[in-house]
Amino acid sequence: MTLGLFDDLPPSPLPPEVLEPGAMVLRGFALAQAADLLQAVQQVAAQAPFRHLVTPGGLRMSVAMTNCGKLGWVSDRSGYRYDRMDPDDGQLWPPMPALFKRLALEAAQAAGFEGFAPDACLINRYAPGTRLSLHQDRDEGNYAHPIVSVSLGIPAVFLWGGAQRADKARRIALVHGDVVVWGGPARLRFHGVLPLREASHPLTGAHRINLTFRKAS
Ligand code: SIN
Ligand code: FE2
Numbered sequence: 534m535t536l537g538l539f540d541d542l543p544p545s546p547l548p549p550e551v552l553e554p555g556a557m558v559l560r561g562f563a564l565a566q567a568a569d570l571l572q573a574v575q576q577v578a579a580q581a582p583f584r585h586l587v588t589p590g591g592l593r594m595s596v597a598m599t600n601c602g603k604l605g606w607v608s609d610r611s612g613y614r615y616d617r618m619d620p621d622d623g624q625l626w627p628p629m630p631a632l633f634k635r636l637a638l639e640a641a642q643a644a645g646f647e648g649f650a651p652d653a654c655l656i657n658r659y660a661p662g663t664r665l666s667l668h669q670d671r672d673e674g675n676y677a678h679p680i681v682s683v684s685l686g687i688p689a690v691f692l693w694g695g696a697q698r699a700d701k702a703r704r705i706a707l708v709h710g711d712v713v714v715w716g717g718p719a720r721l722r723f724h725g726v727l728p729l730r731e732a733s734h735p736l737t738g739a740h741r742i743n744l745t746f747r748k749a750s
Pocket of ligand 2: 668669670723
């Protein structure tokens with residue numbers, strides 16, 4: 534069946550799913566650009582390969598990470614920080630692709646945060662079994678800016694917690710193309726990712742790629 538009259542209209546975006554004031558899930562927001570985003574991720578990773586960072590406590594993180602943009606998030610025995618250089622080779626991080634900046638700006642705007650101009654994009658790669666324990670994003674210079682988090686590839690269960698680590702966390706299913714934005718009163722919420730289940734996606738194989746945009750300086 535065709536809808537005649539409506540054939541020329543762009544698909545209308547789904548309304549945001551509000552987790553709490555300042556935090557929402559934009560379902561499918563990155564879907565149209567997903568293949569281009571993943572191609573850009575490959576280009577970044579060709580220059581700055583994915584690696585497993587070590588926490589200040591000496592544990593190897595199960596999530597593999599790299600970065601693009603002016604600043605990259607890194608962790609080692611001395612702590613967590615943002616650095617202009619990739620510690621593996623002493624080079625600047627690859628620049629943030631224009632496509633990334635535009636998507637981050639538009640997603641933030643759709644969530645009610647105007648003028649978001651990220652200078653850091655952390656790229657997380659998860660395989661089945663990989664998890665990210667509850668944490669706050671608090672290494673950035675100022676919390677006035679939101680976090681924009683883009684999910685690509687195989688599904689994950691995102692944990693949306695509270696202001697304290699011990700607060701009960703909600704489980705939010707995230708799939709390819711979903712974007713989560715949190716800022717304002719929700720900026721310092723605890724969040725994490727449950728261990729991924731075995732799965733395969735045509736664009737990423739057995740991986741989930743997450744792009745986390747921040748204004749770090
Ligand atoms: C993060 O908190 O850095 C990543 C969250 C996610 O992978 O969805
Ligand atoms: Fe985080």
